[in-house]
Amino acid sequence: MLQAINVRKSYQSLEVLKGINLTIEKSEIVSIVGSSGAGKSTLLHILGTLDNPDAGEVLFDGASVSSLGRNDLARFRNRHIGFIFQFHNLLPEFTALENVCLPAYLAGRSEKEVRVRARELLGMMNLEHRAEHKPSEMSGGEQQRVSVARALINSPEIIFADEPSGNLDTKNAQELHQIFFQLRKELDQTFVIVTHNDQLAEMADRKIVMRDGYVLEE
Numbered sequence: 001m002l003q004a005i006n007v008r009k010s011y012q013s014l015e016v017l018k019g020i021n022l023t024i025e026k027s028e029i030v031s032i033v034g035s036s037g038a039g040k041s042t043l044l045h046i047l048g049t050l051d052n053p054d055a056g057e058v059l060f061d062g063a064s065v066s067s068l069g070r071n072d073l074a075r076f077r078n079r080h081i082g083f084i085f086q087f088h089n090l091l092p093e094f095t096a097l098e099n100v101c102l103p104a105y106l107a108g109r110s111e112k113e114v115r116v117r118a119r120e121l122l123g124m125m126n127l128e129h130r131a132e133h134k135p136s137e138m139s140g141g142e143q144q145r146v147s148v149a150r151a152l153i154n155s156p157e158i159i160f161a162d163e164p165s166g167n168l169d170t171k172n173a174q175e176l177h178q179i180f181f182q183l184r185k186e187l188d189q190t191f192v193i194v195t196h197n198d199q200l201a202e203m204a205d206r207k208i209v210m211r212d213g214y215v216l217e218e
């Protein structure tokens with residue numbers, strides 16, 4: 001589904017990625033671990049097309065995304081890729097339901113169909129009773145589960161998560177991790193997750209370790 005070929009990235013004289021090669025298959029849950037500053041977020045952003053590599057290529061289903069122009073790339077990303085960040089990035093002035101719907105409206109889908117699906121997804125997150133609440137009226141765990149529903153609204157082929165449980169207590173972190181595996185079971189959802197959480201890293205099908213600008217499989 002996703003392939004990185006000899007991906008390189010430097011910031012000035014700092015060589016962060018020195019030639020990354022990896023493949024992610026459909027419905028895999030892959031964790032990316034490594035010490036702070038190892039380049040995990042940089043790699044995730046490049047895989048998720050949020051950033052460009054200096055050299056090398058990222059292929060989705062065999063097709064390179066590097067040749068896409070800015071607008072085509074934004075459209076591709078909105079339709080095919082979901083993101084979950086450490087801080088949920090929900091829009092404070094909108095309700096949970098509206099936050100979940102927004103990426104679908106941007107993709108041009110009809111309001112009625114989108115709202116039905118958004119409610120279903122909030123239900124899967126055990127949040128049907130919170131649909132009309134704003135982020136400030138929800139707990140951190142609830143907010144993060146809303147951001148999972150938002151990541152799912154356009155049925156992306158792959159979801160990239162950067163430290164998704166980094167801001168949660170143990171109970172909420174475990175609940176979130178269970179949701180990832182439940183979504184894989186029910187929707188065949190593929191996840192690539194950068195994490196410092198050892199439990200999550202070990203639960204994944206595969207653990208990719210970043211060190212000195214390279215990846216090692218464990």
Ligand SMILES: Nc1ncnc2c1ncn2[C@@H]1O[C@H](COP(=O)(O)OP(=O)(O)OP(=O)(O)O)[C@@H](O)[C@H]1O
Nearest residue numbers: 011012014016034035036037038039040041042043
């Ligand atoms: N925009 C940037 N400009 C300059 N240097 C950067 C930039 N982004 C990241 N870096 C540097 O690149 C290196 C890798 O950063 P990155 O955020 O990818 O690491 P990480 O493994 O995700 O770290 P952490 O676990 O602390 O989040 C770090 O030394 C960081 O300071």
